[in-house]
Amino acid sequence: MTTSADVLREEVRARYAEAALAVEADRQGRCGTGSCCEPTAETSFGEALYDAEQRQELPETAKLASLGCGNPTAVAELREGETVLDLGSGGGIDVLLSARRVGPTGTVYGLDMTEEMLALARRNQAEAGITNAHFLRGQIEDVPLPAESVDVVISNCVINLSTDKARVLTEIARVLKPGGRVGVSDVVAEDRLTAEDRAERGGWAGCIAGALSVSEYVAGLEAAGLVDAEVTFTHEVADGLHGAIVKARKPGSAARELPLVGNAAGRGCC
Numbered sequence: 510m511t512t513s514a515d516v517l518r519e520e521v522r523a524r525y526a527e528a529a530l531a532v533e534a535d536r537q538g539r540c541g542t543g544s545c546c547e548p549t550a551e552t553s554f555g556e557a558l559y560d561a562e563q564r565q566e567l568p569e570t571a572k573l574a575s576l577g578c579g580n581p582t583a584v585a586e587l588r589e590g591e592t593v594l595d596l597g598s599g600g601g602i603d604v605l606l607s608a609r610r611v612g613p614t615g616t617v618y619g620l621d622m623t624e625e626m627l628a629l630a631r632r633n634q635a636e637a638g639i640t641n642a643h644f645l646r647g648q649i650e651d652v653p654l655p656a657e658s659v660d661v662v663i664s665n666c667v668i669n670l671s672t673d674k675a676r677v678l679t680e681i682a683r684v685l686k687p688g689g690r691v692g693v694s695d696v697v698a699e700d701r702l703t704a705e706d707r708a709e710r711g712g713w714a715g716c717i718a719g720a721l722s723v724s725e726y727v728a729g730l731e732a733a734g735l736v737d738a739e740v741t742f743t744h745e746v747a748d749g750l751h752g753a754i755v756k757a758r759k760p761g762s763a764a765r766e767l768p769l770v771g772n773a774a775g776r777g778c779c
């Protein structure tokens with residue numbers, strides 16, 4: 510039986526498959542079915558959220574495919590040798606940047622459900638010459654990695670798209686090692702907005718209707734067993750809805766202290 514969650518998930522998958530194909534068409538000098546001919550408000554996000562130094566590290570199509578609402582690689586304080594998981598990795602921008610940050614002794618996994626995005630991300634990876642990254646097909650509600658295998662979970666404008674956010678947050682807590690960290694960019698609603706208010710301001714696949722409120726986010730992270738949860742608004746994307754940085758930590762101490770690499774704040778929206 511098809512549920513409303515299935516319908517929403519298919520709507521999300523189809524939208525981002527189209528976005529990936531549009532970027533690929535652009536790479537080949539043709540006009541895709543998405544936004545390559547007529548830039549929309551959405552296409553003015555993404556690449557602009559990364560500083561010049563980071564943009565220089567990336568293939569052109571990784572920049573074009575950036576649909577995020579922040580820069581999680583900048584807030585996650587990645588260290589050499591760490592294992593990083595990017596939920597909803599899209600064209601791979603945050604995976605490729607993270608792979609450089611953690612260096613040859615580290616590993617980065619990008620997880621996405623959309624085959625077209627995975628294909629684009631793998632091409633971008635090859636173009637960037639990155640060997641310590643792996644793109645996995647799957648749902649962020651059912652992460653195909655073992656428990657306690659990841660130091661840092663990042664994500665950029667994806668958790669709002671999930672139809673089962675409690676499960677996503679539980680999966681984050683499961684795969685994190687003790688002392689592991691969450692550094693996520695997402696769209697988050699002010700607590701005053703009801704679910705109906707959010708839906709009035711934008712669609713689900715456009716990263717608005719499915720946004721959690723601040724209280725819901727913090728409660729969800731805590732219910733999953735994470736601590737030190739905090740949500741910091743960076744910029745308003747619609748009335749009462751903001752691009753935000755979401756941080757939390759899994760209790761316990763990290764196995765080793767590694768040197769910090771990179772630090773800054775992100776902004777923008779999918």
Ligand SMILES: C[S@@+](CC[C@H](N)C(=O)[O-])C[C@H]1O[C@@H](n2cnc3c(N)ncnc32)[C@H](O)[C@@H]1O
Pocket residue numbers: 521522525526574575576577578596597598599600601602603620621622623626647648649650664665666667670671672716779
């Ligand atoms: C707004 S785009 C962001 C992509 C990327 N993080 C970035 O910053 O450019 C959302 C991505 O999440 C993926 N996605 C959405 N819901 C998902 C889910 N439930 N499981 C896995 N991937 C999902 C989509 O396929 C798409 O690539």
